[in-house]
Amino acid sequence: MSSILQSSATAPGRFGPYGGRYVPETLMVPLFELERAYEAAKADPSFQSRFHDLLKNFAGRPTPLQFASRLTEKLGGPRIYLKREDLLHTGAHKINNAIGQGLLAAKMGKPRIIAETGAGQHGVASATVAAHLGLECVVYMGTEDMERQALNVARMRMVGTQVIGVESGSRTLKDAINEAMRDWVTNVRSTHYLLGSVLGAHPYPTMVRDFQAVIGREAREQILAAEKRLPTHLFACVGGGSNSIGLFHQFLGDASVKMIGIEAGGRGAALGEHAARLAAHQGFSGARPGVLQGTYTYVLQNEDGQIAATHSISAGLDYPAIGPEHSWLADQRRAEYSAVSDQAALDAARLLSRAEGIIPALESAHAIAGLVERLPQFKKDDLVILNLSGRGDKDMDTYQKHWVQ
Amino acid sequence: MRIRSAFEALRSSGELGIVAYITAGDPSLDATPKFVLALAEAGADVIELGVPFSDPLADGPTIQRASERALKSGTTLAGVLEIVRRIRKSSQVPLVLFSYYNPILQMGLEKFASAAASAGADGVLATDLTPEESEDYRRIMRLHSLDTIFLGAPTSTDERLAKIAGCSSGFLYLISRTDVTGAKDSLPDDLPALLRRARSVTVLPIAVGFGISLPGHVSVLGGLADAAVVGSALVSEIEKAKSVDGAANALAERVRSLKEAARHGLSRREVAP
Numbered sequence: 276m277s278s279i280l281q282s283s284a285t286a287p288g289r290f291g292p293y294g295g296r297y298v299p300e301t302l303m304v305p306l307f308e309l310e311r312a313y314e315a316a317k318a319d320p321s322f323q324s325r326f327h328d329l330l331k332n333f334a335g336r337p338t339p340l341q342f343a344s345r346l347t348e349k350l351g352g353p354r355i356y357l358k359r360e361d362l363l364h365t366g367a368h369k370i371n372n373a374i375g376q377g378l379l380a381a382k383m384g385k386p387r388i389i390a391e392t393g394a395g396q397h398g399v400a401s402a403t404v405a406a407h408l409g410l411e412c413v414v415y416m417g418t419e420d421m422e423r424q425a426l427n428v429a430r431m432r433m434v435g436t437q438v439i440g441v442e443s444g445s446r447t448l449k450d451a452i453n454e455a456m457r458d459w460v461t462n463v464r465s466t467h468y469l470l471g472s473v474l475g476a477h478p479y480p481t482m483v484r485d486f487q488a489v490i491g492r493e494a495r496e497q498i499l500a501a502e503k504r505l506p507t508h509l510f511a512c513v514g515g516g517s518n519s520i521g522l523f524h525q526f527l528g529d530a531s532v533k534m535i536g537i538e539a540g541g542r543g544a545a546l547g548e549h550a551a552r553l554a555a556h557q558g559f560s561g562a563r564p565g566v567l568q569g570t571y572t573y574v575l576q577n578e579d580g581q582i583a584a585t586h587s588i589s590a591g592l593d594y595p596a597i598g599p600e601h602s603w604l605a606d607q608r609r610a611e612y613s614a615v616s617d618q619a620a621l622d623a624a625r626l627l628s629r630a631e632g633i634i635p636a637l638e639s640a641h642a643i644a645g646l647v648e649r650l651p652q653f654k655k656d657d658l659v660i661l662n663l664s665g666r667g668d669k670d671m672d673t674y675q676k677h678w679v680q
Numbered sequence: 681m682r683i684r685s686a687f688e689a690l691r692s693s694g695e696l697g698i699v700a701y702i703t704a705g706d707p708s709l710d711a712t713p714k715f716v717l718a719l720a721e722a723g724a725d726v727i728e729l730g731v732p733f734s735d736p737l738a739d740g741p742t743i744q745r746a747s748e749r750a751l752k753s754g755t756t757l758a759g760v761l762e763i764v765r766r767i768r769k770s771s772q773v774p775l776v777l778f779s780y781y782n783p784i785l786q787m788g789l790e791k792f793a794s795a796a797a798s799a800g801a802d803g804v805l806a807t808d809l810t811p812e813e814s815e816d817y818r819r820i821m822r823l824h825s826l827d828t829i830f831l832g833a834p835t836s837t838d839e840r841l842a843k844i845a846g847c848s849s850g851f852l853y854l855i856s857r858t859d860v861t862g863a864k865d866s867l868p869d870d871l872p873a874l875l876r877r878a879r880s881v882t883v884l885p886i887a888v889g890f891g892i893s894l895p896g897h898v899s900v901l902g903g904l905a906d907a908a909v910v911g912s913a914l915v916s917e918i919e920k921a922k923s924v925d926g927a928a929n930a931l932a933e934r935v936r937s938l939k940e941a942a943r944h945g946l947s948r949r950e951v952a953p
């Protein structure tokens with residue numbers, strides 16, 4: 276076991292100095308109850324079998340680990356495998372966590388779930404799980420995101436979820452989380468907050484990671500079966516950090532496996548132009564450890580501790596903080612993080628579409644761009660697993676604006 | 681000390697205290713000292729000065745908008761401490777800084793505590809900080825003789841209420857309902873039970889807040905709590921007013937009518953043990 280796993284296990288909810296529980300008192304007892312319910316569910320065979328049944332029969336797991344032969348050839352670098360989370364029901368990895376927490380909500384006897392969403396993928400996943408389990412569902416979404424991810428708004432409404440537009444702040448993911456937390460404080464006795472990434476107060480970062488860890492467990496087995504060896508590199512995009520930690524987690528003990536998280540570099544390195552929290556080494560400014568929305572982690576902020584505006588072409592990466600476990604992995608240098616621009620992500624989306632016939636989500640396109648930018652550093656026998664976290668249907672408007680003029 | 685003396689005076693008079701919340705820097709840094717003096721003169725027993733934050737997730741729309749106005753006018757935590765210093769030149773009203781944790785953390789606990797104490801603040805309340813995460817914070821605030829006030833909530837167990845009270849000094853702030861801040865028409869039915877639970881675990885004075893706006897609420901709380909916290913109702917007076925002087929008058933008027941109700945409502949001495 277690596278020291279990272281040991282130290283994160285010493286204080287529940289802490290990853291080194293990061294994590295914790297910074298919430299209004301009203302939420303503390305509900306968080307303890309959630310933690311207890313989650314611990315019980317982990318050890319409950321009937322919960323686990325229900326979870327795995329829904330992952331298989333509702334979401335479509337396991338997802339393939341596909342050798343990307345033409346992309347590999349075209350780039351002339353490492354052998355590249357794609358973990359096809361884009362093939363899941365609703366189109367992204369978000370469904371793994373939504374199923375887990377949806378079952379937990381039902382088990383806790385909460386008839387109502389609420390969720391925030393940026394790209395809309397977590398909202399759609401929560402909405403469909405709620406419909407499947409017969410729960411009431413309300414999703415908060417910034418109005419800027421409702422505009423750029425309109426397809427997902429329609430999908431949520433189709434399955435009977437109420438989508439509430441959030442007009443405050445930058446009208447994106449952070450503001451949707453604020454509004455969801457206000458709803459939760461108000462309706463906490465009847466409502467489970469189905470948080471969509473490894474963010475927020477304990478137990479969320481741990482619980483969401485565990486629900487997403489199925490990605491890495493499958494990928495590790497699949498790559499060993501296909502290549503008879505471990506990968507040398509893992510790539511994933513990092514918004515809050517759930518698809519990346521989901522892939523990384525099973526490999527943390529494998530010291531030879533390099534893990535690379537790709538953030539949104541937006542349109543520049545100045546504060547306000549990007550959403551890169553762990554890429555100060557590339558000149559992206561404004562990130563310091565601080566407290567936002569329940570957790571202590573790297574946060575983009577000004578000198579006075581006010582949270583900064585962010586920009587990314589990708590709604591799912593457009594967020595000023597990062598999951599606390601990533602902050603710790605970065606400090607420990609167990610994982611590396613860098614950022615790519617809006618334009619690089621757009622180019623990468625086209626590259627994958629043409630080379631493999633797969634249209635990626637803009638979020639996942641960041642991971643591809645990160646790999647492309649690193650090409651000079653690879654050795655010929657390097658072996659990459661790239662997490663294709665979602666499909667690009669929701670982003671067709673943006674792609675069309677950029678490519679078809 | 682100022683907080684303790686204020687509550688001791690209230691206890692001996694048997695009168696319910698009024699804790700008045702406004703957001704510092706709303707609508708401007710210059711307006712805040714005027715508002716505080718007007719509130720104090722009208723009889724507010726303790727003033728809570730809100731430090732504006734970009735992401736006020738425990739606040740309803742009224743205080744969210746106040747935060748936005750204050751940030752737009754250039755308010756920083758350092759600026760709020762400067763306001764405290766100015767207020768102290770002409771008033772000894774007890775002052776509590778009411779903040780989200782991140783601005784305090786970014787200034788640095790030590791630097792914040794020493795600056796706040798030397799400016800003349802009496803206590804600190806961080807909305808998103810609970811006993812569990814606050815060991816260093818409490819030690820450092822105490823070192824600078826700042827009271828640490830924590831929130832108790834309807835969802836808190838008796839055991840937690842005891843822990844929260846144990847970490848608090850000055851007074852215990854009880855949240856009246858599971859909700860964000862914001863004026864409401866009525867008080868929740870289970871409030872007396874919550875107050876009794878809190879009383880049974882602490883001898884600290886208890887202030888009740890969230891949703892309190894009307895003289896009628898204050899009359900009901902007399903005999904149950906030591907003080908009522910009024911926030912959004914005051915902040916909306918500032919929002920509605922056409923001028924800073926107009927706002928100051930409206931704030932004073934509000935507090936006077938609440939104080940009136942506090943004097944004529946059931947007093948603590950008549951009802952409480």
Ligand SMILES: Cc1ncc(COP(=O)(O)O)c(C=O)c1O
Pocket residue numbers: 367368393394395396397471472473512513514515516517518519590591592636638639664665666
């Ligand atoms: C397809 C896809 N990938 C990635 C993300 C980013 O989230 P996370 O970093 O939690 O995986 C999102 C978020 O909306 C998404 O929709």
